[in-house]
Amino acid sequence: xxxxxxxxxxxxxxxxxxxxxxxxxxxxxxxxxxxxxxxxxxxxxxxxxxxxxxxxxxxxxxxxxxxxxxxxxxxxxxxxxxxxxxxxxxxxxxxxxxxxxxxxxxxxxxxxxxxxxxxxxxxxxxxxxxxxxxxxxxxxxxxxxxxxxxxxxxxxxxxxxxxxxxxxxxxxxxxxxxxxxxxxxxxxxxxxxxxxxxxxxxxxxxxxxxxxxxxxxxxxxxxxxxxxxxxxxxxxxxxxxxxxxxxxxxxxxxxxxxxxxxxxxxxxxxxxxxxxxxxxxxxxxxxxxxxxxxxxxxxxxxxxxxxxxxxxxxxxxxxxxxxxx
Amino acid sequence: xxxxxxxxxxxxxxxxxxxxxxxxxxxxxxxxxxxxxxxxxxxxxxxxxxxxxxxxxxxxxxxxxxxxxxxxxxxxxxxxxxxxxxxxxxxxxxxxxxxxxxxxxxxxxxxxxxxxxxxxxxxxxxxxxxxxxxxxxxxxxxxxxxxxxxxxxxxxxxxxxxxxxxxxxxxxxxxxxxxxxxxxxxxxxxxxxxxxxxxxxx
Numbered sequence: 001x002x003x004x005x006x007x008x009x010x011x012x013x014x015x016x017x018x019x020x021x022x023x024x025x026x027x028x029x030x031x032x033x034x035x036x037x038x039x040x041x042x043x044x045x046x047x048x049x050x051x052x053x054x055x056x057x058x059x060x061x062x063x064x065x066x067x068x069x070x071x072x073x074x075x076x077x078x079x080x081x082x083x084x085x086x087x088x089x090x091x092x093x094x095x096x097x098x099x100x101x102x103x104x105x106x107x108x109x110x111x112x113x114x115x116x117x118x119x120x121x122x123x124x125x126x127x128x129x130x131x132x133x134x135x136x137x138x139x140x141x142x143x144x145x146x147x148x149x150x151x152x153x154x155x156x157x158x159x160x161x162x163x164x165x166x167x168x169x170x171x172x173x174x175x176x177x178x179x180x181x182x183x184x185x186x187x188x189x190x191x192x193x194x195x196x197x198x199x200x201x202x203x204x205x206x207x208x209x210x211x212x213x214x215x216x217x218x219x220x221x222x223x224x225x226x227x228x229x230x231x232x233x234x235x236x237x238x239x240x241x242x243x244x245x246x247x248x249x250x251x252x253x254x255x256x257x258x259x260x261x262x263x264x265x266x267x268x269x270x271x272x273x274x275x276x277x278x279x280x281x282x283x284x285x286x287x288x289x290x291x292x293x294x295x296x297x298x299x300x301x302x303x304x305x306x307x308x309x310x311x312x313x314x315x316x317x318x319x320x321x322x323x324x325x
Numbered sequence: 326x327x328x329x330x331x332x333x334x335x336x337x338x339x340x341x342x343x344x345x346x347x348x349x350x351x352x353x354x355x356x357x358x359x360x361x362x363x364x365x366x367x368x369x370x371x372x373x374x375x376x377x378x379x380x381x382x383x384x385x386x387x388x389x390x391x392x393x394x395x396x397x398x399x400x401x402x403x404x405x406x407x408x409x410x411x412x413x414x415x416x417x418x419x420x421x422x423x424x425x426x427x428x429x430x431x432x433x434x435x436x437x438x439x440x441x442x443x444x445x446x447x448x449x450x451x452x453x454x455x456x457x458x459x460x461x462x463x464x465x466x467x468x469x470x471x472x473x474x475x476x477x478x479x480x481x482x483x484x485x486x487x488x489x490x491x492x493x494x495x496x497x498x499x500x501x502x503x504x505x506x507x508x509x510x511x512x513x514x515x516x517x518x519x520x521x522x523x524x525x526x527x
Contacts, residue, residue: 026440038416097505102431
């Protein structure tokens, strides 16, 4: 690990000022410490934000508010989360391990870096780690990589589960930075790799995620997260799907679907959603809608199975959501 | 030896030949300039300043000066001479280094000691009571929840967390909530039986 200095932020203002002058935020550290040890990340200054008062989980009107420093385990076990947004609890429990969920913050979860093995191999080409060095995954072992949103420069998937749920639920996030405060949809946090895969998110220099806001509604209780992976727990998704259904009088009034494990960012599937509006929630409707998920896919040597697995996962997730609707 | 090889693994990123050559060249340059102050050859920020932290480990208070890079795992093993907590993968994937910090199970390899001033830490060494094994330790023996034993201290500390969290309703539930601990020998049935046994009795 390269040397660094560690500062502890006593206030949000102090933290933002430090980050604006080059320090990196650290909360749970489960991504950053690991990558620093591998020398993929080499920050010279860290600002520890764990003492900032950003860990609350609360209800405001119809909205669920999750502080950026709330730990994954705390959010998953929170009674308001389980009652108002069970999809968030379910997706969190499917991610990482109990130990890591006790450590990792919600803000850090959204900003976690990719799990592409070549990102960690210092002698392999990786445009995300070293811009211009190429992408070893495109011609390498790429069973776990993306089929949607890829470019000739990067094919890594975004690894978060809860981000998929938050994108499906139209969650927004509030950030504070040197220029003040702003809010925007969680979906807009994530960039496509394009020809600058080293730029992963849309936060401005020094900006700090403060909280995540999840709007409530009739859809929220009939929502399920299905994660398909190589082992039954503690593994990243090959394909995952968050499915949200609002059903009235036996007809789908609104559907929301997002997928993980297939895109270079959490992947909202609006064409599938539109195809379900007004339909009866049956297998035929689900299958027809799910077929639209693979429009524009670019499979690689080892991950063409995802083109088949994605619609199947969506169909099953929709059926699961229909069962609780 | 095991200790040394795990240390090598911990500092063992894949280094390219180019980087290795550069590192060698740097060392040569330094050796050739004995009058050059060391600080002048490194970037001003390329220095870790040590940090004082207070920690309670198994009920004993310690004040330590740590390098900001040191994990709690390394502090336990190397500074406090508590090698019961094991270094397996050193990247948060295997669970062998699981300890309780403020009552919660975490992986100590990804936890910087410098960020945990005031932490209350429990390790495997703190479980026995006057020579009597903790009930979960005894249950691991009784149910043969181990073979080689390397993952066992992490399994037991994780098992304590699992029981405290209440995720012990069925063998399947225990299996899911113990999945952060890998056992290469495959002693899983015994591990689950031991956790279930103690959960029932407590």
